[in-house]
Amino acid sequence: MSVDVTASDTITPEVLPWQLETVKQLVQLKQNQRLPHAILIQMSTRMDSRNFGWYLVTALLCEDSDQPGVPCGSCQSCSLMDANNYPDFTFTTLEENDKTHKLNKDIKIDQIRRLIHQLSLTSNLKGGKLALIYPAEKMNQSAANSLLKTLEEPADQATLILITHNAGKLPITIRSRCQNMLVGNPSADDAEDWLKQQGVTVEQVKQYLLIAQRDAQQALKLSNxxxxxxxxxxxxxxxxxxxxxxxxxxxxxxxxxxxxxxxxxxxxxxxxxxxxxxxxxxxxxxxxxxxxxxxxxxxxxxxxxxxxxxxxxxxxxxxxxxxxxxxxxxxxxxxxxxxxxxxxx
Ligand SMILES: [Zn+2]
Structure with a gap:
């Protein structure tokens, strides 16, 4: 697997209750062999969404789920995803600069070329090739142009998932070639219930949600x-x-x-x-x-x-x-x- 993520990052797959519906829909499409070859998911939250992406891919690849959209956690695919070692999955994100050890400001063309190469290879397992790009809006122009060719002529049995916080920053040519989906913020009631479960006091729940403009994840961060x-x-x-x-x-x-x-x-x-x-x-x-x-x-x-x-x-x-x-x-x-x-x- 090619993973453009720093080795020290460990990703715990998890999904929030209001994000599960999108996962279920996509798992259902895959089961019916109708999964689009390119999916663009816009996240309403301002918080880091790589966990959501990782969870989604794990759910799509799981071979033994008994609950729609919920990976079993123990099949071969889940174990390989958990070990960050699924051979047909490529994750492309902001890389760390070797010299400064800070994250690059954009996703570069070399990364997209590696991803395209990976997608062109024959699958090792039966789940098909999958690639995830997050945050997709950080692709620089040459990276986006390079990706466009793949979107126009997708590899067989390959699915590309782009996750973004700002779809407007992606070229229209990319957006128009993807199936667009939105993972919105929860309703006010759901957000309040969730924040209370996370230990935010009743008096502060509404205040933080207002400040965070209904983004429950950000409200929790602010509360912490x-x-x-x-x-x-x-x-x-x-x-x-x-x-x-x-x-x-x-x-x-x-x-x-x-x-x-x-x-x-x-x-x-x-x-x-x-x-x-x-x-x-x-x-x-x-x-x-x-x-x-x-x-x-x-x-x-x-x-x-x-x-x-x-x-x-x-x-x-x-x-x-x-x-x-x-x-x-x-x-x-x-x-x-x-x-x-x-x-x-
Ligand atoms: Zn599984």
Whole structure:
């Protein structure tokens, strides 16, 4: 098996209750010999989804399952998958750079060529050839172009599964040649039940789900990180900043131990809470103008705060967003003589 994953990674196959339906559907298609040769699965969660991919492949290959979509865990295929040694399966993901030991930013053409070669070989076992690419949106352009030829002329008995968090970043030519599927987030009730089972307190469940925009896996991660404490600290520092008791450098300095992804989430919440607070006010021209500005700033910050690899740049971009935010808030307050829109709970 060709596995472009670092040897130290161990993958425990597991699937969340709301993800099982997609696995069942695909297992059913395979049993009926109607499995498409290329499947693109978009995940709504922002969390790492390689476990889902691994589980799906294990379920597709299992020879002795007595529950639809649930691998038995003990047949030859399950054992080989568990040992990361299934001969007809290829997993392609971001590789570690030999020198820096950091993950590459993209999936490269050499990796896709290896995958195509593997798919062209005769199967060792009877399950057919299977390849998984995750996160598919990280394929660079030449890698995607190379894959396209395989999608146009698929090898016999070969199935290619692409899993992505952002299908929009994949070329339309790839998307259109795959069977597209979506693994969404759970309903609010299912998410709440699941989070309670994971030990999140009843009082915090709704709050974390709101912050994580119904992504239950991310809500759990935030709960484990005690994100609410960070949020409370950020809110009180922000109040001081808006009241001119703190400048932007001191504001960021007071939270310097926070990692960029947490900061990005805090800023996203700050902006969305402020927009919601504005929407509760009488919608005069001033408030409308403020909302438009805030939406523009949200789009801008979503775009520019993706640069966590470069800390200095991230810090500057963050200052830029917070300065713009304060200007919008001050202008809104001057015009409307209302309380600051932000700082609602
Ligand atoms: Zn099995």
């Amino acid at each position: 990180q005690e994100f609410i404490k960070d949020l409370d600290q950020f809110r009180s520092r922000m109040q001081e900043y808006l009241g001119n008791q703190l400048d932007v450098t001191s504001l960021l300095g007071s939270m310097k131990n926070m990692d960029p992804s947490t900061f990005r989430l805090l800023v996203r919440n700050l902006l969305s809470e402020t927009i919601h607070a504005c929407l509760k006010q009488p919608l005069d021209d001033s408030t409308k103008h403020q909302i438009i500005k805030l939406i523009d700033l949200t789009k801008h910050s979503n775009f520019i705060l993706q640069t966590e690899e470069n800390n200095l740049n991230f810090q500057l971009q963050l200052e830029d967003v917070l300065i713009s935010f304060k200007q919008i808030q001050n202008r809104g307050n001057d015009n409307a003589s209302t309380e600051p829109g932000y700082l609602v709970t």
